[in-house]
Amino acid sequence: MNDFPAPAFAPVPGRLGPDPDLHAALLAARDASGWLRFDAFMQQALYHPQAGYYTRSSPKLGERPESGSDFVTAPELTPLFGHTLAAQVTELLQASGTQTVLELGAGSGALAEALLDVLPPHVAYRILDVSPSLRGRQAQRLARFGERVQWLEALPESFEGVILGNELLDAVPVRVVVRSVDDEPAWRERGAVWDDTANAWQWQDRPLDRALLAAQDARCAGLLDEIAPQLPPGYTSEIHPQGQALVGTLAARLKRGAMLWLDYGFEERTYYHPQRATGTLMCHRAHRADDQPLAEPGEKDITAHVNFTGVALAAQDAGLDVLGYTSQGRFLINCGLPQRLAELPQATAQERVASARTTANAHKLWAEHEMGELFKVLLLGRGLDATRHWLGFAQGDRTGALG
Numbered sequence: 001m002n003d004f005p006a007p008a009f010a011p012v013p014g015r016l017g018p019d020p021d022l023h024a025a026l027l028a029a030r031d032a033s034g035w036l037r038f039d040a041f042m043q044q045a046l047y048h049p050q051a052g053y054y055t056r057s058s059p060k061l062g063e064r065p066e067s068g069s070d071f072v073t074a075p076e077l078t079p080l081f082g083h084t085l086a087a088q089v090t091e092l093l094q095a096s097g098t099q100t101v102l103e104l105g106a107g108s109g110a111l112a113e114a115l116l117d118v119l120p121p122h123v124a125y126r127i128l129d130v131s132p133s134l135r136g137r138q139a140q141r142l143a144r145f146g147e148r149v150q151w152l153e154a155l156p157e158s159f160e161g162v163i164l165g166n167e168l169l170d171a172v173p174v175r176v177v178v179r180s181v182d183d184e185p186a187w188r189e190r191g192a193v194w195d196d197t198a199n200a201w202q203w204q205d206r207p208l209d210r211a212l213l214a215a216q217d218a219r220c221a222g223l224l225d226e227i228a229p230q231l232p233p234g235y236t237s238e239i240h241p242q243g244q245a246l247v248g249t250l251a252a253r254l255k256r257g258a259m260l261w262l263d264y265g266f267e268e269r270t271y272y273h274p275q276r277a278t279g280t281l282m283c284h285r286a287h288r289a290d291d292q293p294l295a296e297p298g299e300k301d302i303t304a305h306v307n308f309t310g311v312a313l314a315a316q317d318a319g320l321d322v323l324g325y326t327s328q329g330r331f332l333i334n335c336g337l338p339q340r341l342a343e344l345p346q347a348t349a350q351e352r353v354a355s356a357r358t359t360a361n362a363h364k365l366w367a368e369h370e371m372g373e374l375f376k377v378l379l380l381g382r383g384l385d386a387t388r389h390w391l392g393f394a395q396g397d398r399t400g401a402l403g
């Protein structure tokens with residue numbers, strides 16, 4: 001996402017308060033003491049069956065706020081993103097001898113459309129998306145590809161091909177942890193309580209149950225033990241057991257082929273750098289960002305940056321190899337985006353205007369101060385040559401930084 005960094009919201013016209021069903025679900029999800037762990041709050045706010053942000057029928061993705069959208073993603077900026085990504089997908093399909101792409105979280109269908117336009121016609125496309133309204137939008141947009149596109153209701157039990165996720169992992173609920181003032185226990189966990197007087201959700205931290213976390217996710221518990229000594233009291237960040245479990249499950253079910261994850265985030269040592277002391281939680285509405293995830297649940301997107309080391313380790317645990325890791329800018333340049341831009345038709349005045357706009361948007365994708373450096377691309381594979389220089393990672397591969 002690429003937002004104007006300005007907070008402050010006007011109330012949504014016509015909306016008098018929180019959705020009553022979502023509010024009731026949030027209250028019901030609290031524990032006996034009235035506390036709601038943040039990942040459970042985020043789960044309801046984004047995915048409540050009727051009123052969650054991703055379940056509601058609001059536009060969400062689009063290039064500009066005038067469309068009623070909240071944020072823009074790379075495929076929304078220009079189809080050249082998908083056309084360029086297709087070069088890497090084609091290399092992976094050929095090398096694995098497979099012919100199916102599975103996209104997780106396909107948004108408006110923009111990436112699918114761009115890929116299908118340039119992938120050979122025998123390549124089948126599968127989409128898994130939790131949002132009924134976005135599935136409807138995808139179906140409309142992709143109708144011209146007929147039977148090549150099909151929607152899955154759940155993760156496949158077994159899959160051969162290329163799995164893609166662009167800005168999917170940042171929307172998976174995270175747990176928020178806070179370094180304790182005292183050393184015992186080393187961490188507290190952030191949750192929310194409903195304050196009747198203020199008529200609002202408020203943060204409340206509780207001691208982290210380390211034994212329980214270790215039983216649920218030993219790696220996340222080990223990570224917190226490892227980083228605690230270097231971090232100051234009050235240091236706040238996120239852990240991603242749910243996102244990493246999703247990657248682990250998909251990795252286990254990927255029998256042959258590859259996975260490509262594109263998103264904003266860092267490798268672990270940068271993610272948990274002592275200076276990144278307030279975490280990465282961010283909300284998006286009307287192309288503006290704010291850092292108040294407890295306010296107006298269901299009305300805005302809530303995201304956290306991705307810990308790419310955790311993603312890579314989850315996939316490795318399931319037997320996949322890391323085939324490449326780099327910045328989005330480097331990846332797109334390696335895959336030939338500048339050449340594609342140079343080939344845009346310029347014969348007529350109309351073409352020159354279109355080309356200037358595409359060029360400006362394409363620069364956002366690779367410019368370091370826009371999406372080029374913050375966004376990363378991670379390639380994982382099973383049964384593929386781990387020593388090969390895969391197209392998008394041929395120069396500037398940073399796999400070593402993941403460790």
Ligand SMILES: C[S@@+](CC[C@H](N)C(=O)[O-])C[C@H]1O[C@@H](n2cnc3c(N)ncnc32)[C@H](O)[C@@H]1O
Nearest residue numbers: 054073105106107128129130131134166167171
């Ligand atoms: C930020 S949007 C990105 C959309 C698209 N990939 C793009 O780049 O334009 C996140 C997408 O992931 C979907 N989504 C979120 N969580 C999901 C999950 N657990 N499984 C499948 N789709 C999910 C949302 O409905 C939405 O389509």
